[in-house]
Amino acid sequence: MGLTKNQIAKRIAQELQSGYYVNLGIGIPTLVANYVPEGIEIAFQSENGILGIGPFPMPGEEDPDLINAGKQTITPQLGASYFDSSISFGMIRGKHIDLTVLGAMEVSEQGDIANWKIPEKLVKGMGGAMDLVASSDNIIVAMMHTNPKGESKLRTECTLPLTGVRCVKRIVTDLAVLDVTKEGFLIKERAKGVDIEEIKRFTQGKLIIPDEIPEIQV
Amino acid sequence: MIRKKVDTVHEALEGIQSGMTLMLGGFGLCGIPENLIRALAESSHKDFCCISANAGVDDFGLGLLFGAQKVKKMIGSYVGENEEFERQMLAKEIEVILTPMGTLAEKCRAAQMGIPAFFTPAGYGTEVAEGKEIRKFNGKNYLLEMAYASDFSLVKAWKGDESGNLIFRGTARNFNPLMCGASTITVAEVEELVPTGSLDPNQIHTPGIFVDRIFQGSRYEKRIERRTVQNT
Numbered sequence: 001m002g003l004t005k006n007q008i009a010k011r012i013a014q015e016l017q018s019g020y021y022v023n024l025g026i027g028i029p030t031l032v033a034n035y036v037p038e039g040i041e042i043a044f045q046s047e048n049g050i051l052g053i054g055p056f057p058m059p060g061e062e063d064p065d066l067i068n069a070g071k072q073t074i075t076p077q078l079g080a081s082y083f084d085s086s087i088s089f090g091m092i093r094g095k096h097i098d099l100t101v102l103g104a105m106e107v108s109e110q111g112d113i114a115n116w117k118i119p120e121k122l123v124k125g126m127g128g129a130m131d132l133v134a135s136s137d138n139i140i141v142a143m144m145h146t147n148p149k150g151e152s153k154l155r156t157e158c159t160l161p162l163t164g165v166r167c168v169k170r171i172v173t174d175l176a177v178l179d180v181t182k183e184g185f186l187i188k189e190r191a192k193g194v195d196i197e198e199i200k201r202f203t204q205g206k207l208i209i210p211d212e213i214p215e216i217q218v
Numbered sequence: 219m220i221r222k223k224v225d226t227v228h229e230a231l232e233g234i235q236s237g238m239t240l241m242l243g244g245f246g247l248c249g250i251p252e253n254l255i256r257a258l259a260e261s262s263h264k265d266f267c268c269i270s271a272n273a274g275v276d277d278f279g280l281g282l283l284f285g286a287q288k289v290k291k292m293i294g295s296y297v298g299e300n301e302e303f304e305r306q307m308l309a310k311e312i313e314v315i316l317t318p319m320g321t322l323a324e325k326c327r328a329a330q331m332g333i334p335a336f337f338t339p340a341g342y343g344t345e346v347a348e349g350k351e352i353r354k355f356n357g358k359n360y361l362l363e364m365a366y367a368s369d370f371s372l373v374k375a376w377k378g379d380e381s382g383n384l385i386f387r388g389t390a391r392n393f394n395p396l397m398c399g400a401s402t403i404t405v406a407e408v409e410e411l412v413p414t415g416s417l418d419p420n421q422i423h424t425p426g427i428f429v430d431r432i433f434q435g436s437r438y439e440k441r442i443e444r445r446t447v448q449n450t
Binding site: 047048050057058063065066068070072074085086088122129131135 | 246247294296297308319320321322324339343344346388389391393395396440441442444445446
């Protein structure tokens with residue numbers, strides 16, 4: 001038994017620190033906003049032009065001029081600001097965003113990430129993902145450890161077209177928390193009830209296994 | 219006082235021809251020039267190259283242009299949500315160029331600001347970098363990206379005055395200010411057109427120098443793509 005998608009999000013939320021400006025991708029990363037720890041003051045950025053995303057609107061109060069990058073209706077939090085797309089990506093490219101959380105189809109042991117295109121399948125585009133991974137110093141990937149076919153998403157090399165190279169720092173999956181190091185995927189924590197053999201079986205890239213591996217607390 | 223006001227959408231689009239390159243503002247269905255898109259879809263012109271972040275949905279936004287077979291080439295960043303567009307893309311009826319969104323924004327801004335090209339790290343090491351000059355600055359690799367060259371910019375603002383000064387609202391700003399002055403002709407449609415002098419100069423987002431024609435739009439639908447509310 002590994003973590004649920006919500007538990008992955010909850011574990012990533014433990015990485016949030018007061019004062020952080022954070023960009024969350026679509027999918028599991030979006031759920032992180034639901035688990036901001038008590039007393040932590042942060043602002044979420046959305047690349048379509050808002051810093052300081054508040055809760056979803058109450059029914060009847062949706063504003064078509066206020067959406068996030070997933071095109072959902074939103075509200076601003078106190079202190080929010082709006083800006084154009086060039087300023088928005090300037091925040092990203094200029095390294096003003098403290099933490100980027102995004103999903104992935106594959107991550108390599110060098111920290112390469114593939115998350116936008118499957119050859120022979122319909123391609124919708126990379127959106128802001130290439131800009132984000134090319135410029136963020138602190139990138140956490142939220143994903144399941146294996147794809148729907150049961151194949152490892154943590155690989156020696158990505159097999160899918162890349163979104164960015166040598167950029168991912170940490171990965172939180174349903175099985176483990178892993179850091180990308182020069183030597184390979186370093187297991188930092190494991191999900192409750194998941195043993196090392198299971199993580200080994202579902203990791204195609206090189207694993208580094210310390211003697212002591214604490215359980216993920218969520 | 220310089221006047222930019224025109225009375226109709228048809229006057230606003232005067233000079234547009236088949237085969238031209240157009241920049242269209244908006245992110246998803248938010249902040250799109252609804253009146254200009256409707257008029258283009260109903261016009262006799264076709265074979266446009268469209269530069270826009272997204273491709274709309276089947277029956278609204280840029281989707282109206284795909285539905286009317288008006289587009290030969292689409293330069294965008296994320297083009298899901300539109301079945302007719304997907305059909306034309308898979309049938310190779312349209313050429314599609316996918317671009318990282320920050321790069322797309324900056325290619326518009328560069329055209330607006332008279333900068334022919336710029337370096338960005340987005341796409342280094344990926345297929346986006348193929349055929350592009352790579353240069354290393356301070357140990358990091360960047361791609362050379364060129365400014366767009368475009369005939370018409372079609373943008374939407376919340377308020378504007380008869381001199382072409384624009385104010386945007388919320389996240390409907392997005393690509394609109396970057397496209398103003400980035401083409402040979404810039405046309406702005408606004409929800410509320412006021413006489414020159416009615417807007418506070420401190421509050422102007424885009425100065426009128428970047429706008430050639432402005433008109434008051436009508437019948438704004440402002441459709442929401444993903445209505446999401448709190449659980450109550």
